[in-house]
Amino acid sequence: xxxxxxxxxxxxxxxxxxxxxxxxxxxxxxxxxxxxxxxxxxxxxxxxxxxxxxxxxxxxxxxxxxxxxxxxxxxxxxxxxxxxxxxxxxxxxxxxxxxxxxxxxxxxxxxxxxxxxxxxxxxxxxxxxxxxxxxxxxxxxxxxxxxxxxxxxxxxxxxxxxxxxxxxxxxxxxxxxxxxxxxxxxxxxxxxxxxxxxxxxxxxxxxxxxxxxxxxxxxxxxxxxxxxxxxxxxxxxxxxxxxxxxxxxxxxxxxxxxxxxxxxxxxxxxxxxxxxxxxxxxxxxxxxxxxxxxxxxxxxxxxxxxxxxxxxxxxxx
Amino acid sequence: xxxxxxxxxxxxxxxxxxxxxxxxxxxxxxxxxxxxxxxxxxxxxxxxxxxxxxxxxxxxxxxxxxxxxxxxxxxxxxxxxxxxxxxxxxxxxxxxxxxxxxxxxxxxxxxxxxxxxxxxxxxxxxxxxxxxxxxxxxxxxxxxxxxxxxxxxxxxxxxxxxxxxxxxxxxxxxxxxxxxxxxxxxxxxxxxxxxxxxxxxxxxxxxxxxxxxxxxxxxxxxxxxxxxxxxxxxxxxxxxxxxxxxxxxxxxxxxxxxxxxxxxxxxxxxxxxxxxxxxxxxxxxxxxxxxxxxxxxxxxxxxxxxxxxxxxxxxxxxxxxxxxxx
Numbered sequence: 001x002x003x004x005x006x007x008x009x010x011x012x013x014x015x016x017x018x019x020x021x022x023x024x025x026x027x028x029x030x031x032x033x034x035x036x037x038x039x040x041x042x043x044x045x046x047x048x049x050x051x052x053x054x055x056x057x058x059x060x061x062x063x064x065x066x067x068x069x070x071x072x073x074x075x076x077x078x079x080x081x082x083x084x085x086x087x088x089x090x091x092x093x094x095x096x097x098x099x100x101x102x103x104x105x106x107x108x109x110x111x112x113x114x115x116x117x118x119x120x121x122x123x124x125x126x127x128x129x130x131x132x133x134x135x136x137x138x139x140x141x142x143x144x145x146x147x148x149x150x151x152x153x154x155x156x157x158x159x160x161x162x163x164x165x166x167x168x169x170x171x172x173x174x175x176x177x178x179x180x181x182x183x184x185x186x187x188x189x190x191x192x193x194x195x196x197x198x199x200x201x202x203x204x205x206x207x208x209x210x211x212x213x214x215x216x217x218x219x220x221x222x223x224x225x226x227x228x229x230x231x232x233x234x235x236x237x238x239x240x241x242x243x244x245x246x247x248x249x250x251x252x253x254x255x256x257x258x259x260x261x262x263x264x265x266x267x268x269x270x271x272x273x274x275x276x277x278x279x280x281x282x283x284x285x286x287x288x289x290x291x292x293x294x295x296x297x298x299x300x301x302x303x304x305x306x307x308x309x310x311x312x313x314x315x316x317x
Numbered sequence: 318x319x320x321x322x323x324x325x326x327x328x329x330x331x332x333x334x335x336x337x338x339x340x341x342x343x344x345x346x347x348x349x350x351x352x353x354x355x356x357x358x359x360x361x362x363x364x365x366x367x368x369x370x371x372x373x374x375x376x377x378x379x380x381x382x383x384x385x386x387x388x389x390x391x392x393x394x395x396x397x398x399x400x401x402x403x404x405x406x407x408x409x410x411x412x413x414x415x416x417x418x419x420x421x422x423x424x425x426x427x428x429x430x431x432x433x434x435x436x437x438x439x440x441x442x443x444x445x446x447x448x449x450x451x452x453x454x455x456x457x458x459x460x461x462x463x464x465x466x467x468x469x470x471x472x473x474x475x476x477x478x479x480x481x482x483x484x485x486x487x488x489x490x491x492x493x494x495x496x497x498x499x500x501x502x503x504x505x506x507x508x509x510x511x512x513x514x515x516x517x518x519x520x521x522x523x524x525x526x527x528x529x530x531x532x533x534x535x536x537x538x539x540x541x542x543x544x545x546x547x548x549x550x551x552x553x554x555x556x557x558x559x560x561x562x563x564x565x566x567x568x569x570x571x572x573x574x575x576x577x578x579x580x581x582x583x584x585x586x587x588x589x590x591x592x593x594x595x596x597x598x599x600x601x602x603x604x605x606x607x608x609x610x611x612x613x614x615x616x617x618x619x620x621x622x623x624x625x626x627x628x629x630x631x632x633x634x635x636x637x638x639x640x641x642x643x
């Protein structure tokens with residue numbers, strides 16, 4: 001198990017390096033100078049050159065990458081061109097905000113997805129199965145910004161139960177775990193949870209159906225186990241894959257949904273990314289993508305480890 | 318004569334679905350405590366289904382079971398859910414054909430055996446693990462302490478089947494059902510497992526129903542044999558009676574098609590044709606289309622059950638005809 005763990009972590013390094021190179025280049029491939037958009041149109045050539053020097057855009061790309069990476073490793077992601085504040089702080093705050101709704105969304109999606117998946121898998125072909133499958137397909141295919149708006153109309157405008165957007169009276173900077181703040185999380189998280197709910201429910205349904213068809217299930221019954229005893233075995237067999245899918249879904253959600261965060265004005269990574277793109281704020285864009293990519297890589301390793309803990313067969317690979 | 322451990326009376330099993338399958342068509346058999354009955358037949362003859370009926374392991378929603386099944390004085394077909402679960406494993410347990418598939422891959426062997434014990438006895442998990450260890454020693458698994466914590470995929474085929482046997486014996490059942498327990502194993506391992514099963518069965522005084530398509534294996538472990546064809550038992554008798562004096566043409570064919578006792582250079586005899594599809598219940602002798610000794614009377618109705626002696630039964634028109642004074 002320890003060698004498996006070490007292997008997973010060592011494999012992670014080249015991936016992380018590749019990802020950072022890729023997101024550095026990606027931003028530089030895009031046409032246009034990042035400075036032109038912030039500078040006034042009548043700025044002198046001398047002023048432009050000076051600013052380029054300050055931001056380091058005058059050096060060759062490999063040097064820029066090396067410097068950027070070296071600083072990034074130390075936690076310095078540069079300074080935002082648009083706001084002049086350190087990127088790292090902005091990104092971390094956004095990641096924290098997104099993590100809150102993404103985490104809640106994943107929990108909702110996982111619980112509901114597993115429930116529907118188990119019901120559908122246990123009663124294949126029945127009315128319950130068709131109902132659960134319909135919900136799952138609906139979840140993956142409904143446009144989320146639309147669903148978000150519908151939820152706002154119903155629960156905020158008409159019923160007035162939940163706030164329509166924002167991160168609470170104090171905003172994200174002054175977050176408290178009280179109802180006034182938490183109530184702002186609910187609608188975005190529910191909207192966000194719909195995709196993982198659908199995917200997890202389809203996965204779990206297929207898993208359960210497959211497990212129930214295996215011969216060890218009658219063998220368990222043959223030794224006298226009743227439904228609950230068999231269910232325990234089904235759960236443990238389904239858990240590694242279901243958790244892996246959940247981990248990946250959390251990874252996707254961490255990238256934040258630009259659309260959902262925009263609909264709900266939630267100050268998360270999607271929101272930040274959108275702003276960075278529209279303002280051509282290069283350091284901010286790079287920093288955000290890098291942090292998100294690292295989260296994704298880290299999550300993958302975590303998923304591998306959990307899978308190895310739960311399924312003895314994985315460890316030997 | 319004491320009461321039999323197993324008494325199946327005219328048992329029929331039908332699978333409902335797009336097409337109804339008449340898998341078992343009137344099986345009657347008995348097994349005395351402490352004896353071994355080998356059920357012999359080719360694929361699709363209903364032997365495994367007969368075995369599963371004894372544990373009611375067939376999918377209830379799609380299966381109709383008729384007749385009566387008594388095991389150790391219980392009416393198996395009438396058991397409620399709780400009684401059925403208490404009966405399974407405790408009174409009757411089963412060894413499956415492929416231990417790789419029949420063991421749960423994500424639990425250790427020890428956990429799976431202990432689970433079978435704690436299901437039926439009120440003892441602690443630690444005591445159950447201790448018992449599991451003793452069971453692994455009983456089935457002579459090398460270094461049992463280590464195997465207790467091993468997962469099924471970490472063991473060889475022979476060891477897995479030994480673990481499966483240990484699992485089946487966990488709650489000290491009175492009846493052991495063995496569904497081709499050696500088919501998935503290497504030839505050298507097969508004989509070890511057979512000898513082990515036979516010895517354990519004797520030592521523990523269990524009755525055993527042993528299903529196989531291999532006549533050599535059946536002879537090795539059984540006291541009595543029952544030959545199945547198309548969901549019916551066509552001939553029963555002691556091993557000696559069946560081997561030295563087979564009556565039913567199908568039994569004769571099986572014996573002739575066997576390698577044992579074949580001489581070099583001699584052609585092995587195969588039974589021509591294939592078993593019938595069981596879409597409807599047989600109304601005449603199912604074997605007649607493949608039978609070399611078939612006569613017109615074979616088509617006229619189900620062949621009569623001819624009793625040749627105590628527990629010696631043949632279902633064939635020609636046997637009946639031969640018995641009648643000319």
